[in-house]
Amino acid sequence: MTAVTKLCVLISGNGSNLQAIIDAIALGRLEAEVVCVIANRPNAYGLERARNAGIPAVCLDHKNIADRQIYDEQLQQHIEQYAPDCVVLAGFMRILTEKFVHHFAGRLLNIHPSLLPKYKGLHTHQRAIDNGDEEHGVSVHFVTPELDGGPVIVQCRVPIFPGDTAEELASRVQEQERGIYPLVLQWFAKGRLTMQGNKAVLDNELLPVSGYAND
Secondary structure: OOOOOOOOOEEEOHHHHHHHHHHHHHOOOOOEEEEEEEOOOOOOOOHHHHHHHHOOOOOOOOHHHHHHHHHHHHHHHHOOOOOOOOEEEEEOOOOHHHHHHHOOOOEEEEEEOOOOOOOOOOHHHHHHOOOOEEEEEEEEEEEEOOOOOOOEEEEEEEEEOOOOOHHHHHHHHHHHHHHHHHHHHHHHHHOOOOEOEEEEEEEEEEEEOOOOEEE
């Protein structure tokens, strides 16, 4: 019997992508197990989602550990207790240290609300609107030390309509997020997805810079 892929999910807030992962596992669309959820904020609602699903949930409050290196060392220790196959950033609003990223290289994934390399960092929806873009979207990528700069695995695009607010656009993007993150994690769980030479590889084929097309 093949071992089930173990996921550790890191969150900072509501945990909607965490819930999508939990739901996908329950529906059999994601052959994996969330072995722990770790938040950097004690009021992160995603912790409640985890507990409701019977998943160990821990808060490592970043406000109690000012030094970023020390925080990431403690975070790594917490994660390693559960020996996950993959560390899943699901709205984890911290820039990780290079040492941490290198430790989990090839098994550290993130979802970012823009069509990378556009709009790295924060406030992506408003920036897309302010720049007059006609489309926006979301990217799932492997994490490397460069902020939001790791190889893209898949992107999903959404239209920007005249008069859109950042909130309306965010809602449209989040609907796509909940579909593509479990899909990518299933690829990883089945051994189809790897990172090789700082490139995303699916089914032994190098993915293009924009990742697998999923419009």
